Amino acid sequence: MNAPIPAHLLPKLEPRPVPPAMLDALKSRFGDRCSTALAVREQHGRDESPFDVPPPEAVVYCESTEDVTAVVSLADAFAVPVIPYGAGSSLEGHLLAVQGGVSIDLGRMNRVLSVQAEDLTVTVQAGVTRTQLNNEIRHTGLFFPIDPGADASLGGMCATRASGTNAVRYGTMRENVLALTVVTASGEVIRTGTRAKKSSAGYDLTRLMVGSEGTLGVMTEITLRLYPQPEAVSAAVCSFPSIEAAVTTTIDIIQMGVPIARCELLDGNAVRAVNRHDKLTLREGPMLLMEFHGTPAGVAEQVETVQQIAAEHGGMAFEWAATPEERTRLWTARHHAYFAGLQTKPGCRTVTTDTCVPISRLAECLLDTVAEVDASGLPYYIVGHVGDGNFHVAYLIDPAVPEERETAERLNRQLVARALRLDGTCTGEHGVGLHKMDFLVDEAGAGAVEMMRTVKRALDPKNILNPGKIFSA
Structure with a gap:
């Protein structure tokens, strides 16, 4: 048994049960791709963090952006939390269902959609892992360098703004994500960025989403920079x-x-x-x-x-x-x-x-x-x-x-x-999740954290997207 979740995180995290009507709708839409089996729920209710939290009430295996839209639209209608799930390798409790709800498993969204070798870019579904991507593009003479160690999903790596062993030369996910397809809290599908190497068009929504830990939208497709394999x-x-x-x-x-x-x-x-x-x-x-x-x-x-x-x-x-x-x-x-x-x-x-x-x-x-x-x-x-x-x-x-x-x-x-x-940060690459919420206030200041809350409230007014992460409310 893991250590219990710290008491200071418990306020404002009351469970929000999934109504039977929503479960019926999910089962009708997804069939056996919607599971309420305890073993499946427990698998999706634990990561590599030291926290012990009850599992989600249901797990839905999505295979397309349309599937994610269907789940999030139902969650919006019933005001029920949804938590994106990639490979389960996070270390800070990102995928834990602290208010219950539905886990959206993106692991079956594992297709490399298009490789633009001449532009050094690739577009993938969020469930593709870094190892899978590099294996599939090896014949092009290109590679994707971000290597956090674990064979994490690229959606999860975007969510935590991961980096790893190659960051000293190639940067982090922040520098290597060009565009995203995102399902918003209302179930709308938006696209941020393009395949162009730079843009001055409006707010940088791609960078806003990268590192948001699933609290502002569910990323389903990602366009990434690639690099020539070194001689x-x-x-x-x-x-x-x-x-x-x-x-x-x-x-x-x-x-x-x-x-x-x-x-x-x-x-x-x-x-x-x-x-x-x-x-x-x-x-x-x-x-x-x-x-x-x-x-x-x-x-x-x-x-x-x-x-x-x-x-x-x-x-x-x-x-x-x-x-x-x-x-x-x-x-x-x-x-x-x-x-x-x-x-x-x-x-x-x-x-x-x-x-x-x-x-x-x-x-x-x-x-x-x-x-x-x-x-x-x-x-x-x-x-x-x-x-x-x-x-x-x-x-x-x-x-x-x-x-x-x-x-x-x-x-x-x-x-x-x-x-x-020493002018450093509480988290270089793992993200805030549950574990570092207090540290975020120490690092960024109350005013900056309140600005983050304002963004969260504007984009997710019902607080259904991975609630209780980064900040408590």
Whole structure:
């Protein structure tokens, strides 16, 4: 059993039952694609967050924008919450049915609709995953670079404004979404943006929707930027005597303008976990996992520069992975870090942080964080997209021991306060969801949050779109 949802989130989250008439209408329209089976509802009522919330009352499997429109129109008529569901990999409680309602599963909306290779764009349904997309467009010589680790749906990645390992070079979902098809709270279908690379036409509704966590509309189709597959790719791991040395190396790499594609930090605890999980033999200390894209000459130049910088800070055991198989092995291990960490404490759950700070303040933020968690005695590991100042501390807690959850939440609060003092953010890529609502006020200020509420009320006056996320009302 997960830890209960914090008490301060309970006010204004009274359940809104799905009326029998609405359930009858859904079953009539969708047949066996509308399920009220407990096992199905429980699957759609849990993500990777540490929260325990009752599941939705029904799950509808949508296969088209028209299907989504039908569900949302009924929800509007009956004033019942609807919660978009992608792959279920979110970490902040985004898909939890805190007021009951209907889960809209978009997983069957998994078609790549059109590839415009000459324009470096693609249009997909929201349920397409990043791995599926890259497999389907591989023959074009193009790829989609945003890689949050989990094989998330692209709709979910839009909803949380995801980024991940490649963001230091290719940006986040914010920079890579050109246009959207969105079902509004009233069931109307709107389209935002075009395939043009830029526009000055009116409010930027695409950017408003990206990162809105399903609270302003249900995204059903997405047009994305693509990039040419690099001519040469090389990956490397380098161990360091301390986290400080690894982070200082990263800062120097970025400040010197080296166009590194990925720069990931794993602390000693994370390296031990992935060694055990993936049967690797990496040196068990702080480590940078890096990747370089470009021409053969350009990659060679980047590599030489990075090796010199790393050597100045005590970097050792530099190992190269030039073949696709070797690179895949390394990055698979990195992507398995979350589950590898869980296996170090059987039965545990994680409270995962997501702060991001200016690159010049990264060492200060990380070192103070490590000192605090070491003093607490709570087991943990750290991974980070340190090339853009983003890192994650995963506190491993026994869900049956409330004191461990309290310690993790205290450490998280201290970390967020530190990040904000350093001109950073409480969430670099996971989103606000349930977990970071109070932090959003600390970061943005009450006035800015009230402006967000005003937008929400205007676009969703009945508060049916994923209510209780980002802010409580």
